[in-house]
Amino acid sequence: MKLIYLTILILVLFGCKKINVEETLPDITNISPTNMQSNLDRIDILADSEDLTHMYTNYLSDIQIPAEIKYYGSNGILIFSQEAFIEIRGAGSAANPMKSIGIVFSEKINNSSYQIIETSQALPGDDLSQLQSIRLRNSGNDDGITHLKDLALTELAIRNSIDLELKYGKAIQVYLNTKYFGLLNMRTENDVMALSDLLNVNIDDITMMKMDFPETDLDYREGNKEVAQSLIDAIENEDGYELNQLIDIDNFIDYILFEDYVGNTDWPHNNAKLYSINGGKFRFLLFDLDWGLDRNRTQRLPKMEYLEDDISLMYQVLREYDHGFIEALENRQKELYELLSSTKFEAIIYDLSNQIDSEIGYLIQRWGPPHSTLEWRLNLSQLQQDFEVNEFYSRKIYGLF
Amino acid sequence: MKLFKLRTKNLEHLGKSRLYFGLFFLGITSSIHSQYDISVGINYISAFGKRSIDLQNTTYFLNNTQGYEVTLNNSYHFTNRKVETIFKVGFRQLYFSGYSTNLTYNGQLNKLVGAAGLNYLVTEEINLSSYLEIENNLDLDEFNAGNGDLFRLSLSLEGKYKISEKLGLTCLFSCAMTPISEVYILINPQYQVRLGLTYQITK
Structure with missing residues (x-):
C-alpha cells in the first residue's frame, strides 16, 4: 500500500506544470469606491468592525449583523444607501478566504430605477423590478479559477430562454468598511423572499x-x-x-x-x-x-x-x-x-470576461489565486475547452451530432 | 428509448475495449520466436509551433521551448525479421517562456510519457522507427476518468545510428495530434525535435 501511495505522490509531483509571471497589478492600498479605476458598480458594506470580524471568523454559525449598504455606480457616484442585515453564505466555499456575503435590505430596492440587476434580461414570468435579498458570491468552487463559471452557465440558460427559475447577476467590486474586499458576483437569491419578488407573489x-x-x-x-x-x-x-x-x-x-x-x-x-x-x-x-x-x-x-x-x-x-x-x-x-452550442458559450465567456478583464487585477492583488492574469486567461480557455469536450461527449452518447 | 439503453451501451463499449486490449497484449507477448533488448535514452528537446497565441483577447508571444527526456526502452526483435516492436516509458521536462504587452512568463512542464511503435532495421547501423506517443495532457492532480483531454497523443518518426555495439545516436520528429487547443499548446507546443543518445543495457 505504501508503494501505491509513493507512486501516486511521484506521479502528482512529476506530472504537473509551474508558471511564473511578472506583471504590474493595480495598487489596492489607497482605493475607495469613489476613486477606483473600474468599469463596474461597487458596493461598500459598512458594519461594526468587531461584529464583522466575529461573523467572518464564525462563518458557519449563521450570524447576521446589521450593516449599511452603499451602492455606487461605475462612475463612483453613490446611487443609494440602505440599512440591511448581512450574513456569510455558502457551504464548502464559505471556508474560502474571500467569502460570499448575503444581504437582506430593510426595504425592497426599487430596481426599476436603480438597475443594479438589469431588468431587461428577465425571462418571461420573472420580474426584477424589486429586490430585497441578494448575494455577493465568491463564485463558489470556481473561486480562484475563472470567477465567472456559474454566471456564464446561468447566462447560457437566460440567453436561450430555458424554462427555469434562476439567479440573475453580474460582477461587482466590493468594499468592507471602505477597504477593498474583492471582485464578486452580485446574484439574486432563490429563497422565498427573493422568489416572492421575482414571481410577484406573497411569501x-x-x-x-x-x-x-x-x-x-x-x-x-x-x-x-x-x-x-x-x-x-x-x-x-x-x-x-x-x-x-x-x-x-x-x-x-x-x-x-x-x-x-x-x-x-x-x-x-x-x-x-x-x-x-x-x-x-x-x-x-x-x-x-x-x-x-x-x-x-x-x-x-x-x-x-x-x-x-x-x-x-x-x-x-x-x-x-x-x-x-x-x-x-x-x-x-x-x-x-x-x-445550445459551444459557440454560444464562447460568446458569453467573451462578454463576461471582457466585463472583468480590467478588474481581475484587483482580485489577484487582494487574494490570488488566480495568481496572474495569464493564469486567469488559461483558466477561461480551459473552461471553454471543457465545455467543448463536454458537449462532444454528450452529443456522442445521445446520438445528437 | 435510446436513453434506457445507455448503461448497456457503455458496458458494451467497455467490453470491446477490453477485448481489443487483450488481443493487443496477447499479440505483443506471444512473440515466441523473439528476443528483447532493454536500453535507456536521453534526449534534448526543442519544441516549436505557433509563435503567437491569442487567449481571451490577449496575444502571447512564445519564446523557445526546450527541455530533456529520459526513457527506458524495450524492443522485441523477431527472428529473421527486419522489424522490431518498441515500447518506451519515461519522464520529460520542458522549460517555456513568453510575453504579452503587459507581462512576461516562464515555467516548467513535467510529463510522464509512453510510446509504442515499430523499428525497421535498414542496415546494421541505421534504424528507422515510427511511434504513437502518449503523455499526460492535464496535470496528474487533475486526473479523473470522467474527464476528456487526459492524454496527448502524438505521432513521431525517429532515425537511429549505432555508434557502437551499445551506443546509438537518435533524431526524432514528433507531431501532437490531439488535443491541440491553444490552452494546451501555449506551454506545450505542437511539434518537437529530439536529439539524443541510447545506451543498450541488455541484449
Whole structure:
C-alpha cells in the first residue's frame, strides 16, 4: 500500500506544470469606491468592525449583523444607501478566504430605477423590478479559477430562454468598511423572499422544498406542509400519476436536461430546490453551477437511472410510468442541442470576461489565486475547452451530432 | 428509448475495449520466436509551433521551448525479421517562456510519457522507427476518468545510428495530434525535435 501511495505522490509531483509571471497589478492600498479605476458598480458594506470580524471568523454559525449598504455606480457616484442585515453564505466555499456575503435590505430596492440587476434580461414570468435579498458570491468552487463559471452557465440558460427559475447577476467590486474586499458576483437569491419578488407573489403563498447533500431526500422548508408532503408521498410510493399532477413536467424536463448539458457534478444529489405557488405544480430552481463541466465526459442522465436521490427517483418513476415523458424528453433534448452550442458559450465567456478583464487585477492583488492574469486567461480557455469536450461527449452518447 | 439503453451501451463499449486490449497484449507477448533488448535514452528537446497565441483577447508571444527526456526502452526483435516492436516509458521536462504587452512568463512542464511503435532495421547501423506517443495532457492532480483531454497523443518518426555495439545516436520528429487547443499548446507546443543518445543495457 505504501508503494501505491509513493507512486501516486511521484506521479502528482512529476506530472504537473509551474508558471511564473511578472506583471504590474493595480495598487489596492489607497482605493475607495469613489476613486477606483473600474468599469463596474461597487458596493461598500459598512458594519461594526468587531461584529464583522466575529461573523467572518464564525462563518458557519449563521450570524447576521446589521450593516449599511452603499451602492455606487461605475462612475463612483453613490446611487443609494440602505440599512440591511448581512450574513456569510455558502457551504464548502464559505471556508474560502474571500467569502460570499448575503444581504437582506430593510426595504425592497426599487430596481426599476436603480438597475443594479438589469431588468431587461428577465425571462418571461420573472420580474426584477424589486429586490430585497441578494448575494455577493465568491463564485463558489470556481473561486480562484475563472470567477465567472456559474454566471456564464446561468447566462447560457437566460440567453436561450430555458424554462427555469434562476439567479440573475453580474460582477461587482466590493468594499468592507471602505477597504477593498474583492471582485464578486452580485446574484439574486432563490429563497422565498427573493422568489416572492421575482414571481410577484406573497411569501406565504410559496411552498419551498430543498435537498442538501448528504441527505438525498427533498425536505420541506417553508410554506404549506401538506403540499410538500403530497410530493414526498408520491416519490416514496413511486406514484407516477400523482407525480405527473404535482410537478410541472415541461419545467422538470428543461431542468434535468440543462443540468445534464452543463455537466453539473454537484447535482442531483445536492443543490436541488423546488417551489409551488398556492399548491400549484412544483417548479425547479437552477443554481450553483460552479461544479459544471467538472467531469466533462460524464453525463448525468444515464447515472440518474440508478441514483437514489429524490430528483433521480422522480426521473425514474416518470420514465417508468409515462412513455409520453420519454418522448417529450427526447424531443426537447433534440431542441436544446440545436439551440445550445459551444459557440454560444464562447460568446458569453467573451462578454463576461471582457466585463472583468480590467478588474481581475484587483482580485489577484487582494487574494490570488488566480495568481496572474495569464493564469486567469488559461483558466477561461480551459473552461471553454471543457465545455467543448463536454458537449462532444454528450452529443456522442445521445446520438445528437 | 435510446436513453434506457445507455448503461448497456457503455458496458458494451467497455467490453470491446477490453477485448481489443487483450488481443493487443496477447499479440505483443506471444512473440515466441523473439528476443528483447532493454536500453535507456536521453534526449534534448526543442519544441516549436505557433509563435503567437491569442487567449481571451490577449496575444502571447512564445519564446523557445526546450527541455530533456529520459526513457527506458524495450524492443522485441523477431527472428529473421527486419522489424522490431518498441515500447518506451519515461519522464520529460520542458522549460517555456513568453510575453504579452503587459507581462512576461516562464515555467516548467513535467510529463510522464509512453510510446509504442515499430523499428525497421535498414542496415546494421541505421534504424528507422515510427511511434504513437502518449503523455499526460492535464496535470496528474487533475486526473479523473470522467474527464476528456487526459492524454496527448502524438505521432513521431525517429532515425537511429549505432555508434557502437551499445551506443546509438537518435533524431526524432514528433507531431501532437490531439488535443491541440491553444490552452494546451501555449506551454506545450505542437511539434518537437529530439536529439539524443541510447545506451543498450541488455541484449
